[in-house]
Structure formats: structure tokens, C-alpha cells
Amino acid sequence: MMPFIIKNLPILIVITPLMFSLIVAVLNNNRLAWTLSTFASFLTMIFTIFLCFEVSYKSNISYYLGNWPPPLGIEYVIDRISIIPIMIVSVIGLIATLFAHNFFTLEIDEKLVSKTYSLWLLTIAGLIGLITTADAFNLFVFLEISSLSAVALVALGSKVDRKALVAGYNYLILGAVGATFYVIGVGLLYGVTGTLNMGDLAQKIPALGLNKSVIVAFTFMMLGIMVKAAVFPLHIWLPNAYAYAPSPVSVLLAATATKVSIYIIVRISYTIFGSSYEIYSFESLRYILLYLAILAMFAGTIMAIFEKDVKKLLAHSSVAQIGYIVLGISLATSPGIASSFIHLINHALIKAGLFMSIVAMGYYTLKRIDVKTIAGLGRQLPITFFSFVICALSLAGLPLTVGFISKLYLIKAAYMSEGIWLPFLILVSSALSLIYIWKLIEGLWYSKKSLKIEKIRELPEIYLPLLVITFLNIYFGIDAGLIIDNSFIASDALMSGIR
Amino acid sequence: MANEFYIYLSILTPLIAFFTTPLLSSNPNLRDSLGPIGGIITFYSSFNIASLYLDGEVLSFTFFQISETLSISFKITGLGVIFGLVASGLWILASIYTIGYMRGNKEKNQTRFFTFYSIAIFAAICIAYSGNLLTLFIFYEVLTFSTYPLVAHKQNEEAKKAGRIYMGILVGTSIVFLLPAIIIVWVLTGSLDFSTNGILKGNISYEHVPFLLALFAFGIGKAALMPFHKWLPAAMVAPTPVSALLHAVAVVKAGVFSMLVVITYVFGIDFLTETNGAVWLIWISSITLLLSSCIAITKDDLKARLAYSTISQLSYIVLGGAIATNIAVQGASIHIVMHAVGKITLFFAAGAIYVATHLSKISDLNGMGKSMPLTFVAFFIGSLSIIGVPPMGGSWSKFYLMLGSVEKDYLLVIYILAISTLLNVYYLLEIPAKAFFQQKRTNIQVTKHPLTVYPTFFAAILTIILFIYIEPLKDITNLIFGN
Numbered sequence: 001m002m003p004f005i006i007k008n009l010p011i012l013i014v015i016t017p018l019m020f021s022l023i024v025a026v027l028n029n030n031r032l033a034w035t036l037s038t039f040a041s042f043l044t045m046i047f048t049i050f051l052c053f054e055v056s057y058k059s060n061i062s063y064y065l066g067n068w069p070p071p072l073g074i075e076y077v078i079d080r081i082s083i084i085p086i087m088i089v090s091v092i093g094l095i096a097t098l099f100a101h102n103f104f105t106l107e108i109d110e111k112l113v114s115k116t117y118s119l120w121l122l123t124i125a126g127l128i129g130l131i132t133t134a135d136a137f138n139l140f141v142f143l144e145i146s147s148l149s150a151v152a153l154v155a156l157g158s159k160v161d162r163k164a165l166v167a168g169y170n171y172l173i174l175g176a177v178g179a180t181f182y183v184i185g186v187g188l189l190y191g192v193t194g195t196l197n198m199g200d201l202a203q204k205i206p207a208l209g210l211n212k213s214v215i216v217a218f219t220f221m222m223l224g225i226m227v228k229a230a231v232f233p234l235h236i237w238l239p240n241a242y243a244y245a246p247s248p249v250s251v252l253l254a255a256t257a258t259k260v261s262i263y264i265i266v267r268i269s270y271t272i273f274g275s276s277y278e279i280y281s282f283e284s285l286r287y288i289l290l291y292l293a294i295l296a297m298f299a300g301t302i303m304a305i306f307e308k309d310v311k312k313l314l315a316h317s318s319v320a321q322i323g324y325i326v327l328g329i330s331l332a333t334s335p336g337i338a339s340s341f342i343h344l345i346n347h348a349l350i351k352a353g354l355f356m357s358i359v360a361m362g363y364y365t366l367k368r369i370d371v372k373t374i375a376g377l378g379r380q381l382p383i384t385f386f387s388f389v390i391c392a393l394s395l396a397g398l399p400l401t402v403g404f405i406s407k408l409y410l411i412k413a414a415y416m417s418e419g420i421w422l423p424f425l426i427l428v429s430s431a432l433s434l435i436y437i438w439k440l441i442e443g444l445w446y447s448k449k450s451l452k453i454e455k456i457r458e459l460p461e462i463y464l465p466l467l468v469i470t471f472l473n474i475y476f477g478i479d480a481g482l483i484i485d486n487s488f489i490a491s492d493a494l495m496s497g498i499r
Numbered sequence: 500m501a502n503e504f505y506i507y508l509s510i511l512t513p514l515i516a517f518f519t520t521p522l523l524s525s526n527p528n529l530r531d532s533l534g535p536i537g538g539i540i541t542f543y544s545s546f547n548i549a550s551l552y553l554d555g556e557v558l559s560f561t562f563f564q565i566s567e568t569l570s571i572s573f574k575i576t577g578l579g580v581i582f583g584l585v586a587s588g589l590w591i592l593a594s595i596y597t598i599g600y601m602r603g604n605k606e607k608n609q610t611r612f613f614t615f616y617s618i619a620i621f622a623a624i625c626i627a628y629s630g631n632l633l634t635l636f637i638f639y640e641v642l643t644f645s646t647y648p649l650v651a652h653k654q655n656e657e658a659k660k661a662g663r664i665y666m667g668i669l670v671g672t673s674i675v676f677l678l679p680a681i682i683i684v685w686v687l688t689g690s691l692d693f694s695t696n697g698i699l700k701g702n703i704s705y706e707h708v709p710f711l712l713a714l715f716a717f718g719i720g721k722a723a724l725m726p727f728h729k730w731l732p733a734a735m736v737a738p739t740p741v742s743a744l745l746h747a748v749a750v751v752k753a754g755v756f757s758m759l760v761v762i763t764y765v766f767g768i769d770f771l772t773e774t775n776g777a778v779w780l781i782w783i784s785s786i787t788l789l790l791s792s793c794i795a796i797t798k799d800d801l802k803a804r805l806a807y808s809t810i811s812q813l814s815y816i817v818l819g820g821a822i823a824t825n826i827a828v829q830g831a832s833i834h835i836v837m838h839a840v841g842k843i844t845l846f847f848a849a850g851a852i853y854v855a856t857h858l859s860k861i862s863d864l865n866g867m868g869k870s871m872p873l874t875f876v877a878f879f880i881g882s883l884s885i886i887g888v889p890p891m892g893g894s895w896s897k898f899y900l901m902l903g904s905v906e907k908d909y910l911l912v913i914y915i916l917a918i919s920t921l922l923n924v925y926y927l928l929e930i931p932a933k934a935f936f937q938q939k940r941t942n943i944q945v946t947k948h949p950l951t952v953y954p955t956f957f958a959a960i961l962t963i964i965l966f967i968y969i970e971p972l973k974d975i976t977n978l979i980f981g982n
Binding site: 393396397398399400405407408411412415416420423424427428430431434438442446478479480481484485 | 563564565566569571636637640641644654659663666667670671674675678679682683685686
């Protein structure tokens with residue numbers, strides 16, 4: 001049994017949530033649906049941990065789906081690079097599933113809850129599939145699976161606020177545009193190379209020289225994924241989608257969805273087109289990404305400062321944080337990409353913690369988590385408030401939290417390749433981010449409560465996921481070696497073009 | 500190994516006090532005794548660390564290795580010994596005084612107050628014994644955040660606004676200037692460890708030295724160099740024991756301590772002299788010194804006047820570092836001790852007056868000397884020490900500072916020091932003079948709390964003791980600067 005599992009791990013991490021999503025869909029018992037979903041995501045995480053050991057101590061895994069060898073068959077690849085986002089999705093997936101139950105029962109029609117869990121698992125399966133696949137077209141399939149189910153999840157927020165339907169619709173349209181752009185690019189590449197396997201593409205593209213279809217294909221693919229990754233200014237779908245989605249969905253999407261898309265940006269630009277950068281003058285594209293990242297840092301932060309809806313505020317801050325991650329990529333050096341990976345992991349931890357603690361406080365206000373409606377709640381919910389403060393300080397990048405480690409390495413990388421001006425811009429924007437963080441902390445702590453709900457109490461059901469995330473935020477801020485080392489290994493592997 | 504035990508002891512004691520204080524909230528007497536006991540234990544271990552340092556032992560340990568060049572580690576340096584002694588020694592006094600103040604004033608949320616008080620001391624001790632810039636930075640920020648609940652203790656609009664200025668300036672400068680400075684050092688030298696003669700020599704071109712130093716000087720907002728000094732008067736809304744902690748012991752001293760550490764152990768005094776990289780800092784600190792003395796004269800609020808006096812005194816220390824000769828930096832490091840003891844006396848006195856009479860304006864203090872003789876005598880002695888009159892401790896540090904500027908032929912600096920001394924005389928001695936020689940205007944009810952008066956008087960006596968027993972302090976500084 002064990003060798004069979006080990007051998008098929010790369011597909012098991014995708015199949016497990018996929019299969020369970022089918023089972024969960026037909027259940028009538030909501031609690032059972034939740035238990036099964038938790039079990040499925042737990043299983044996925046166990047498999048991922050096995051994979052981690054396989055990849056770290058043995059070698060990269062190349063898995064042929066149905067034993068069809070590439071370039072004809074679909075290949076799944078797990079290496080030191082892809083294991084990072086897989087780990088993020090499976091760990092956050094489990095934590096968010098543990099967290100979800102109270103909120104789904106409250107925020108969604110009773111009849112729809114088990115279906116929601118089905119969509120939930122489907123999203124997780126799609127995201128993991130996106131990371132593992134080494135086939136450009138198969139990637140498109142998973143892209144659609146994950147984003148369509150995510151759209152449906154967002155729209156389910158309509159019981160609380162009808163605006164969720166509009167938010168979901170926007171997400172659907174823009175997501176579809178992004179996916180279409182991507183598939184156009186893939187089509188063009190297939191036309192000139194006759195292959196869809198990423199490794200194969202990487203070998204054939206340099207031979208084509210200055211081929212216009214390749215340039216156009218690259219542009220289309222990048223633009224398509226940049227919409228999905230919410231790179232400024234293609235981020236407009238994001239704030240509303242995060243704000244109006246049911247609370248657990250905000251947690252899951254904020255912590256994982258955009259991260260996976262950023263990973264795909266890295267894969268496209270370094271693995272598929274990597275060896276031919278100079279021909280397609282990545283230099284100029286690099287600067288486009290760099291300037292967009294800087295704009296994102298400031299635009300996101302400033303929007304967050306003036307935002308009153310707390311979930312939207314966190315979403316704007318996500319736009320800024322995506323800016324930091326893209327900035328690292330755009331430096332096109334090994335430390336730069338490593339810093340991006342570090343922040344990819346750390347930001348997932350930070351945002352999951354922030355969304356979890358803020359929606360836990362919003363459990364009582366339900367409709368809109370406004371800066372005013374949650375005023376003074378911090379004193380009534382000390383444990384939730386504590387988690388919120390730790391994660392918020394981590395977002396601002398203060399020492400002894402994971403955010404500090406990200407900032408340290410991002411600034412070092414930026415200084416090494418661009419000089420002092422870039423670190424300065426990064427730090428100014430992160431100092432500005434203190435303003436909105438402080439606004440929230442002050443609001444939660446000081447103001448008289450405006451809420452007229454008598455039974456405000458902590459939710460002990462969510463202590464486990466919430467405190468685990470908070471603990472991780474501090475733990476990896478001190479014992480950061482694991483994250484740093486693996487990020488550097490991944491970025492070195494990427495830069496050397498080994499897949 | 501056995502000797503490293505003292506480092507653990509001095510760091511862990513305030514941390515244990517931090518964790519046990521909330522547990523003892525139902526028993527105020529037991530809870531409040533944690534402070535003095537913790538202070539005595541920490542001071543005892545700091546004292547042992549100091550004597551080990553004088554014996555030439557090098558103590559260090561790494562708490563955590565983050566990556567090859569990054570670690571959270573502690574090492575005993577000469578400057579650290581001085582700051583450790585100041586922070587732990589004054590913690591004993593301050594914790595006794597705090598009990599009197601909080602009870603006499605019937606403040607709310609006392610448990611929270613004592614909890615964050617101990618974590619602030621913990622951060623200060625960690626800063627003192629930090630072995631590299633990363634550790635220093637981490638605990639610098641911990642100190643900022645742990646003192647926020649103390650500053651905003653009253654939880655009203657005024658406290659909220661002051662808290663914003665406090666956090667905005669301190670966290671803002673540390674993120675925007677200090678952090679990149681540290682990262683630049685890291686990139687240039689590949690290391691963040693402190694070394695006796697600095698680590699930058701040979702790794703940075705001469706013309707970049709002033710800019711890097713500027714990033715440090717303005718990044719360490721706790722040193723209150725103008726124009727980043729506003730947080731200090733703003734933090735005056737806090738209860739007086741906090742002001743004593745902020746302005747005499749932990750926060751500002753952590754700032755100037757970090758400045759001196761950067762100057763001696765990162766840049767190296769010889770390297771700064773060689774490159775002339777610190778000359779601009781002499782003038783910036785001189786301007787701060789004079790301007791804040793002038794502002795202090797205009798303040799009628801007692802604590803605000805003391806706050807501006809603190810800003811001016813901190814600039815003496817930065818000035819000593821900027822002159823960058825062994826004697827001047829020696830004077831600066833002695834001034835850390837002298838100013839701490841002198842200023843804590845003044846703040847204790849201000850708080851004792853407030854507890855007894857609820858007066859905070861200087862113009863209301865006319866004739867109060869007869870009702871509170873001990874307190875005002877202590878205030879008088881503390882003022883003399885700050886001014887630098889023998890036989891108070893403050894005269895030593897001023898003497899060394901003047902000696903340093905003579906050595907470098909900075910005549911203008913000597914004039915500035917002289918003018919500032921005159922200003923000190925004017926704005927500090929005005930207060931006891933009014934209290935003793937002018938007529939009382941109205942009858943004011945005086946209800947003293949003994950625990951506020953005696954620590955104040957003891958602190959005043961300490962300034963005299965420090966004048967006579969200067970030898971150990973001189974030995975330590977001689978060892979640092981090799982005079």
C-alpha cells in the first residue's frame with residue numbers, strides 16, 4: 001500500500017480534494033460535510049508533507065499521468081520550487097477548512113452548505129493542480145476549475161449582502177478574460193512548437209530566435225495570469241471579491257489564490273521562456289513589472305488608508321503586498337526571487353491570520369465589517385484581538401514576526417541590484433501601511449462600542465486555527481531558517497533553469 | 500558557561516516578571532513586590548557582569564541562528580555594561596516609586612501597567628547586551644511597542660493622539676532610516692556583529708560615511724535629534740513613573756546608547772576621525788542642544804520643561820559621539836549614567852508633587868518648598884547635577900566633553916556648551932527658587948505618599964555618591980576606549 005501511495009503522491013494531492021468534493025456534494029448533513037472536508041484537506045496536507053520529504057531528501061518527481069510519457073501525455077512535476085506553493089495551499093487549506101464551519105452555517109442558506117463545501121474542495125484541488133502540472137494546456141484546465149469554483153463561492157455571499165453577486169460577476173468576467181488570454185498564448189506557442197509540455201517548450205523556444213508569435217504568446221500568457229494574480233492595475237476584481245465573499249472564502253482566497261498565480265508568472269517567465277530572456281529582452285519587461293510593483297505598493301496602501309470597510313481594506317493591502325512579491329520577481333536576481341518566495345509564504349500566513357481574526361470579530365456585525373461597527377470589540381474579545389495585533393504587526397514588518405524576515409530579504413535584494421532608492425520606496429510604503437494598521441488597532445481598542453449585541457463572546461471553536469496561524473507568524477519570524485533556505489534553493493533552481 | 504548564567508539571569512528576570520504580573524492581579528501587594536525584587540536580581544547580575552567585564556572576560560551566547568550571517572545573539576560590551584547597570588539599577592528605584600505613585604494617584608489598570616513596565620525593562624536589558632545590529636533593532640522595536648500601552652495609559656483622546664505621535668515618529672524613523680542603514684551595513688560587510696574597532700573600515704568609501712551615519716542618526720529616533728524630537732514631549736501625557744522610565748532610563752537611553760554603539764562598534768572612532776564623517780553631526784546636535792534649551796524656558800508645564808531639557812541633554816551624548824575622540828565618547832558614555840540619575844530625580848520629584856498636590860504648572864509651585872522640603876531639596880540637587888556643578892555626578896561628564904572638544908579644537912562647541920549650561924541654570928533652578936523664596940498664593944491641600952518621596956531623595960543622594968565613586972565607571976570606560 002505504502003509504496004503505491006508514495007509512487008502516486010503527485011496525483012493524490014489533486015485527486016483527494018477532487019473526489020471528496022463529489023462525495024460532499026450529495027450529503028444532506030452539514031456537519032458531516034464539514035468533517036469530511038476537514039478530513040480531505042488533512043489528507044492532502046499529509047500527502048504534501050510526504051512529498052516534501054521525497055523532494056527534499058531524494059530528488060524531483062516527474063509523474064506521468066496514466067503512464068503516458070510527455071510530450072504527448074500530461075506530466076506532473078514536483079520539485080523544490082513547486083513544493084513551496086503546494087505547501088501554502090494545503091496548510092492554509094486545512095486551517096481555513098477548520099475555521100469555516102461556524103461561518104458557513106451562519107452566512108449561507110442551510111440547503112447550500114454542503115454544496116459550498118464541495119466548491120471549496122474543488123477550489124483547493126484546482127489550485128494544487130495548477131501548481132503541479134507541467135503541461136501548459138492542463139494548466140488552463142485547472143485555472144478554470146479553480147476560478148469558476150471560486151467565483152461561485154464568492155457569489156454565495158449574497159445571503160448576507162446582495163452585492164456579492166456583482167462582485168462574483170466581475171470576478172467571473174475578468175477571470176474569463178485572463179484565462180482566455182492565457183489560452184490564446186498557449187495556442188500560439190503550440191502552433192510554432194507543436195508541444196504543450198513546459199520542459200519541451202523551454203527547449204524548443206530558443207531555437208526559434210526572434211519569432212513574433214512567440215513574443216505575442218508570451219505577452220498574452222503573462223497578461224492573462226497577471227489578471228489572475230491581481231497585479232496592479234489588473235486588480236480591480238479583487239477588493240470586492242474579497243469583501244463580499246463569505247468569511248471563510250475571503251480567508252482561503254486571500255491567502256492562496258493570488259499566490260498560486262504569482263507562482264505561475266514565475267514559472268512562465270523563468271521556466272518556459274527562461275533560457276531565451278535576452279532574445280525577448282526581458283530587461284524591458286522587467287522594468288515594466290518593477291514600475292507596476294512600485295505603483296501597486298503605493299496605490300494599494302493609499303486605498304487601504306482611506307477605506308472604511310475592513311475586509312476591503314485588507315484586500316487593498318493585499319494589492320500592495322502583491323506589489324512587494326512582484327517587485328522581488330522583477331529584480332531578476334537569485335536573492336530577489338528568493339525574497340519573493342519568502343514573502344509568498346509569509347504573506348499567506350499574515351493575511352490568513354488577519355482575515356480570520358477580523359471576520360471572527362465581524363461574526364456579530366455580520367453585514368458589513370466597518371471600522372465603526374467593530375469599534376471597541378478588541379476589549380471584549382481579547383484572544384481574537386491578540387491574534388489580530390500579532391498578524392497586523394507582522395503585516396507592517398516588525399521584528400520577531402514573519403513580515404520582518406520578508407522585508408529584510410526583499411530590501412537587501414533590492415539594494416543589491418538597484419541601489420538605495422528602491423529600498424527607500426519600499427520602506428516608505430511600509431511605513432505608510434502602519435497608518436491603516438494603526439487605525440484598525442486603535443479602533444478596536446479605544447472607541448466606545450457602537451454595537452448593541454448583548455452576547456458578545458469569544459468563539460472557542462476557532463481558537464485552534466486562529467492560534468496556530470498566530471503562532472506560525474511568530475515562530476517563523478524567529479526560526480526563519482527553514483523558509484529562507486528553501487526559498488533560496490528554489491530561486492537558485494529557477495535561475496539555473498533546471499526543472 | 501557558568502558566567503554566562505548572569506546574562507540569562509538579567510534577561511530572564513524582567514521577562515518572568517512580565518509573565519507573572521498578570522497572574523497576580525488579584526493580590527496587589529505580591530504583584531507590586533515583583534518589581535523591586537526583579538530589579539534587585541537584575542542589578543545583582545548586571546553588577547556581576549560588570550565585574551567580569553573588568554576582569555577581561557568576554558561573555559557571549561547566540562540565542563538563535565537565523566541564517567549564516569543573521570543571528571539573535573548577546574555579547575557583553577563595555578557600553579552595554581554601563582547601560583545594563585543604569586537600566587537595572589534605576590528599575591529598583593523606579594519600581595518602588597511607581598507603587599507609591601500608582602496607589603497615591605489611584606490609577607486604573609495597574610496590572611496592565613506593571614506588566615508592560617517589566618517588558619520595557621526586559622527590552623532595555625536586551626538592547627544593552629545585544630551582540631549585533633539585528634538583535635539591537637529587534638529589541639529597539641520591542642521597546643517601542645511595549646511602552647505604547649504605558650504612554651496611552653489613560654485611554655482618552657489626548658492619550659490617543661500622543662500615542663500616535665509617539666508611535667509614528669519612533670516606528671516611522673526606525674523603519675524608513677534605521678532598517679536600510681542596517682541592511683546597507685549587512686550588504687557592505689557581510690556581518691552585523693559588533694567589533695571593538697568597528698566593522699566598516701575598508702568596506703565603505705569615505706564620501707559615503709556621512710550619509711550612512713545620517714541614516715543611523717535620524718533612524719534612531721529615540722535619541723531625539725531634531726527634527727525627530729516631537730515624540731518626547733508628546734509622551735508626557737503618560738503617568739509620571741512612565742515619564743521617568745521613558746526619559747531617564749529605558750527609552751531615551753536606549754536611543755543614545757544605540758547611537759554610541761553604532762559610532763564605536765560599527766563605524767569605529769578612529770575610522771570616523773579619519774574620514775571626518777561625523778562633523779555634520781556635531782552641528783546638528785549642537786543646534787538641537789541650544790534650541791531645545793530655549794524651548795524649555797518657554798514651557799510652564801513642569802513635565803514639558805523636563806522633556807525639552809531631556810532632548811537637550813541627549814544631544815550632549817550624541818555630540819560626544821560626534822566629536823569622535825576617545826575622551827569625548829568616554830564623556831558621552833559617562834553622561835548616560837549621570838543624566839539618567841539626575842533626570843530620574845527630577846521626574847520623581849515632579850510626580851511626587853503631582854501626587855501630593857495635583858499641581859503640574861511651574862507658576863503654581865510658589866512657596867510649596869515649605870510643605871514638601873525633601874522633594875524640593877532633591878529637585879535642587881538633581882538640577883545641579885544636570886547643570887554640571889560639583890560635587891554632583893553630572894560635572895564629570897561635562898568635564899570630559901569639554902576636554903574632548905578642546906582636544907579637537909572645536910572652540911565653538913565649548914561656547915555652545917557654556918551657553919547651554921547657563922540656560923540650564925535658568926530654567927531648572929527657577930523651580931526650587933520659586934518654591935522656597937516666593938509666597939504661597941493659595942492654600943493647597945498636601946497629601947504626600949511616602950513611597951514617592953523617599954526614592955526621590957535617595958536618587959538625589961545617588962548623584963552625589965556618583966561624583967565621589969566615579970572610579971569603577973572610569974575603569975569601564977577606560978577599558979572601552981583604551982585611555
